[in-house]
Amino acid sequence: MTERAETSADSDPSLANEAETRRSADSSERAYTTIRKLLVEFKLKPGERINEVQLSRSLGVSRTPIREALNRLASEGFVSLTPNRGFFVRSLSTEGLLDLYELRSIIESAAFKLMCERAEDSEIDRLRQYWEAIVDGYRDQPPDIILAEDEGFHLLIAELSGNPELVGQLASINARIRFIRRIQIEHPSHDKAQITSHSAIVEAAVKRDAENGAKLLREHIEMTVSATQQALKDALLKVFAPDNGADLKRRRRARDA
Amino acid sequence: MTERAETSADSDPSLANEAETRRSADSSERAYTTIRKLLVEFKLKPGERINEVQLSRSLGVSRTPIREALNRLASEGFVSLTPNRGFFVRSLSTEGLLDLYELRSIIESAAFKLMCERAEDSEIDRLRQYWEAIVDGYRDQPPDIILAEDEGFHLLIAELSGNPELVGQLASINARIRFIRRIQIEHPSHDKAQITSHSAIVEAAVKRDAENGAKLLREHIEMTVSATQQALKDALLKVFAPDNGADLKRRRRARDA
DNA sequence: GAACGCAATAGTGTCGACACTTTCTTGACG
DNA sequence: CGTCAAGAAAGTGTCGACACTATTGCGTTC
Numbered sequence: 001m002t003e004r005a006e007t008s009a010d011s012d013p014s015l016a017n018e019a020e021t022r023r024s025a026d027s028s029e030r031a032y033t034t035i036r037k038l039l040v041e042f043k044l045k046p047g048e049r050i051n052e053v054q055l056s057r058s059l060g061v062s063r064t065p066i067r068e069a070l071n072r073l074a075s076e077g078f079v080s081l082t083p084n085r086g087f088f089v090r091s092l093s094t095e096g097l098l099d100l101y102e103l104r105s106i107i108e109s110a111a112f113k114l115m116c117e118r119a120e121d122s123e124i125d126r127l128r129q130y131w132e133a134i135v136d137g138y139r140d141q142p143p144d145i146i147l148a149e150d151e152g153f154h155l156l157i158a159e160l161s162g163n164p165e166l167v168g169q170l171a172s173i174n175a176r177i178r179f180i181r182r183i184q185i186e187h188p189s190h191d192k193a194q195i196t197s198h199s200a201i202v203e204a205a206v207k208r209d210a211e212n213g214a215k216l217l218r219e220h221i222e223m224t225v226s227a228t229q230q231a232l233k234d235a236l237l238k239v240f241a242p243d244n245g246a247d248l249k250r251r252r253r254a255r256d257a
Numbered sequence: 258m259t260e261r262a263e264t265s266a267d268s269d270p271s272l273a274n275e276a277e278t279r280r281s282a283d284s285s286e287r288a289y290t291t292i293r294k295l296l297v298e299f300k301l302k303p304g305e306r307i308n309e310v311q312l313s314r315s316l317g318v319s320r321t322p323i324r325e326a327l328n329r330l331a332s333e334g335f336v337s338l339t340p341n342r343g344f345f346v347r348s349l350s351t352e353g354l355l356d357l358y359e360l361r362s363i364i365e366s367a368a369f370k371l372m373c374e375r376a377e378d379s380e381i382d383r384l385r386q387y388w389e390a391i392v393d394g395y396r397d398q399p400p401d402i403i404l405a406e407d408e409g410f411h412l413l414i415a416e417l418s419g420n421p422e423l424v425g426q427l428a429s430i431n432a433r434i435r436f437i438r439r440i441q442i443e444h445p446s447h448d449k450a451q452i453t454s455h456s457a458i459v460e461a462a463v464k465r466d467a468e469n470g471a472k473l474l475r476e477h478i479e480m481t482v483s484a485t486q487q488a489l490k491d492a493l494l495k496v497f498a499p500d501n502g503a504d505l506k507r508r509r510r511a512r513d514a
Numbered sequence: 515g516a517a518c519g520c521a522a523t524a525g526t527g528t529c530g531a532c533a534c535t536t537t538c539t540t541g542a543c544g
Numbered sequence: 545c546g547t548c549a550a551g552a553a554a555g556t557g558t559c560g561a562c563a564c565t566a567t568t569g570c571g572t573t574c
Contacts, residue, residue, distance in 0.1 A: 026340055026527065027527080028527075028528085029340075052555075052556070053554085061529090062528060063530095064321070064527080064528055067325065067556090068328050071328045072331070072332050075328075075329050075332030075333055077425070083283055083286075084535050084556060084557080085535090085536070085537095085555090085556080086536095086555070096421075099421060099423070102371075102422075102423075103420065106367040107363065110363040163359055164353075164356060165356040165359075166356070166359075166360055166363075169360065283556095283558090284558075285557075309525075309526070310526090318558075320559090320560095321558055321559070322558070324527090325557095340526090340527090341525090341565050341566065342526080342566070343526060344526095
């Protein structure tokens with residue numbers, strides 16, 4: 001009964017970003033995407049210890065691919081490993097999230113400047129087209145699509161910077177904050193400010209106005225952050241529902257250990 | 258004869274940077290540092306396929322910890338994984354190296370600005386002290402020490418930015434370009450320009466002159482890059498000694514695959 | 515003599531088992 | 545009653561084995 005020839009073709013392309021090194025098809029890869037999804041959706045709760053045996057049973061594979069996936073996730077900052085004690089879900093406190101957004105802002109505004117210096121006109125035009133193609137129906141899409149389109153927009157800027165390392169970095173950061181972006185998109189506070197921001201950014205790109213575009217991006221991200229604050233609180237409260245937010249502090253402390 | 262209770266306490270602290278999640282003591286960790294060292298020293302050559310069995314034999318452990326280490330190294334960009342074909346040493350072409358330095362420059366100058374905004378006076382003073390404590394004997398140290406001190410200096414700035422994600426990023430980049438920095442330090446072109454740069458940066462920090470300090474850092478890194486170009490060529494020629502640089506192009510192409 | 519295909523070989527991907535470490539339980543002692 | 549220790553249980557870290565995939569080398573056919 002250990003045969004693993006299951007027919008479930010549940011590859012979930014919505015999580016298949018990561019401009020990185022790895023193809024799919026093996027069960028280690030499946031484990032990786034599945035676990036990451038669990039993390040991103042708070043099915044595995046911040047601070048929690050991850051039980052390899054249990055996970056391997058529920059995914060129907062042995063512990064080996066599970067551990068390989070967890071190792072990757074550790075390198076990427078999703079989980080942490082304490083020797084002989086196992087993997088722990090790294091809690092993304094509000095604070096840690098701000099750090100991540102800050103880093104993202106740094107990278108993206110730098111990417112924009114580089115793009116202005118280096119990209120061909122035709123490439124800039126690709127950015128414009130990308131945005132114009134989605135702007136119309138933007139608000140009517142389901143959250144996952146909006147999220148993907150939004151990430152795609154920012155990632156395209158990174159690509160046009162001509163620096164693949166930069167792209168990889170941004171992709172990795174995106175993966176880690178994706179859950180909160182989704183929450184934010186679903187939250188009532190999400191509105192068309194996003195759209196005008198993006199349009200302004202495209203405009204600056206066409207003009208190759210590096211400074212202004214970088215500033216717009218910074219502001220755009222900062223705006224998103226503050227809009228996200230409340231959404232995050234709501235989400236965390238929902239996760240640690242029963243008792244009040246009291247044990248939030250405890251988990252925050254556990255993070256540095 | 259599979260007992261693994263070897264007494265060799267060869268932990269090699271010079272490679273033990275990585276402000277990350279992991280403690281040591283298990284053989285997976287040893288495998289990680291050892292393999293990374295092999296990569297960094299070109300013992301495993303760019304483009305080469307990594308034979309797990311062979312590696313596991315030469316390290317005296319089974320393939321499991323080897324594979325865990327390789328997975329980590331893949332996340333960090335040292336190697337790449339092609340399913341059913343194995344891990345390959347990711348070739349660091351000149352171009353790729355420039356990308357990495359560029360990213361480093363972006364992160365460091367941003368870190369400097371943040372430090373200026375946020376750090377306590379006492380923290381800035383720590384930076385000043387750190388540099389003053391090493392500046393005198395700086396040039397007389399062995400390369401590894403110089404390297405560590407240099408990395409420490411830049412890493413300290415990142416820490417004073419107050420953003421741990423930024424620190425982690427920089428640490429990871431450092432690990433990847435460390436080999437070339439060492440080569441550059443040993444190269445005749447390395448001289449005291451480094452020292453005056455650092456001193457100027459400290460000075461800007463004390464004055465909290467964010468713009469100027471960031472500019473100095475950018476220039477400092479750019480200078481290092483150009484000084485490094487020749488050193489890199491020399492090193493690569495040494496590695497691919499017999500034939501001329503012809504197959505360099507081939508490897509470059511193999512990189513994107 | 516070259517191209518093709520097939521067999522043998524080498525190598526990765528995953529498994530189940532076991533040693534060792536941490537955590538939990540229970541019961542003796544103060 | 546609370547504290548502590550010893551043993552049991554749970555869990556991680558590593559191993560060797562095996563299935564399956566890619567590669568290599570050889571023989572066959574045209």
